[in-house]
Amino acid sequence: xxxxxxxxxxxxxxxxxxxxxxxxxxxxxxxxxxxxxxxxxxxxxxxxxxxxxxxxxxxxxxxxxxxxxxxxxxxxxxxxxxxxxxxxxxxxxxxxxxxxxxxxxxxxxxxxxxxxxxxxxxxxxxxxxxxxxx
Numbered sequence: 001x002x003x004x005x006x007x008x009x010x011x012x013x014x015x016x017x018x019x020x021x022x023x024x025x026x027x028x029x030x031x032x033x034x035x036x037x038x039x040x041x042x043x044x045x046x047x048x049x050x051x052x053x054x055x056x057x058x059x060x061x062x063x064x065x066x067x068x069x070x071x072x073x074x075x076x077x078x079x080x081x082x083x084x085x086x087x088x089x090x091x092x093x094x095x096x097x098x099x100x101x102x103x104x105x106x107x108x109x110x111x112x113x114x115x116x117x118x119x120x121x122x123x124x125x126x127x128x129x130x131x132x133x134x
Contacts, residue, residue, distance in 0.1 A: 003121065004051040004114040005030035009040040009067065011056055020054055020083070023103045028121045029110065037062035041070055048075055052113050054106065057084025057091055068093035079113050081106065 010018040012035035024031045032047060034040035037059045044050070053071060057064040068080050068091055082094040083106065091097070098106050111118040 001117070001120045001124065003028060003030050004110070004117050005032065005047075005049075006110065007032045007034065007040060007044060007047070007050050007053045009034050009037060009053065009055040009059065011035065011059065020056075020103075020106070023106065024054070024110070027107050027110070028125070036060075037067045040067060044071055044074060050078070052079040052081065052110065054081045054083065054110070055094070057082040057088045057097075064089060064091040065093055081109055 006024060006029055008018055008020050008024065008031055010020050010033065018033050018035075021031045021033050032043055032050065034043045038061055040053075040055070044053070055064055055067060059067070064082050064084070068082070071078055071080060072093055079096070080091075080094040081096040081098055082091040083098050083100055084091075085100050088100075096109050098109060
């Protein structure tokens with residue numbers, strides 16, 4: 001099984017890693033992380049075979065719309081999920097918008113992008129749980 005891999009673009013905070021990265025990895029997705037929009041564009045150029053992008057809609061260095069447009073110019077079909085507050089800036093180039101602090105909605109959206117792989121991950125988890133109980 002090849003697990004889906006997502007690029008997470010998130011703000012950097014001293015002494016911590018991205019909470020979104022943790023949420024995705026807990027769901028057993030592979031994650032590349034960029035802590036600025038410019039770093040994300042460079043990472044995407046180096047690793048274009050990812051399955052989607054999860055982006056903080058309010059990064060400091062470039063607007064979400066500018067980043068989404070740049071990513072779509074490189075790989076037009078790449079799914080982009082922008083995460084922002086209800087009154088956050090618009091990002092028409094993104095394919096999905098998820099409000100901040102809704103990790104379940106984010107995971108639901110990502111699983112919808114890769115349903116077969118997501119089912120395989122869940123089945124594998126169930127199998128591992130049964131083995132542990134035996």
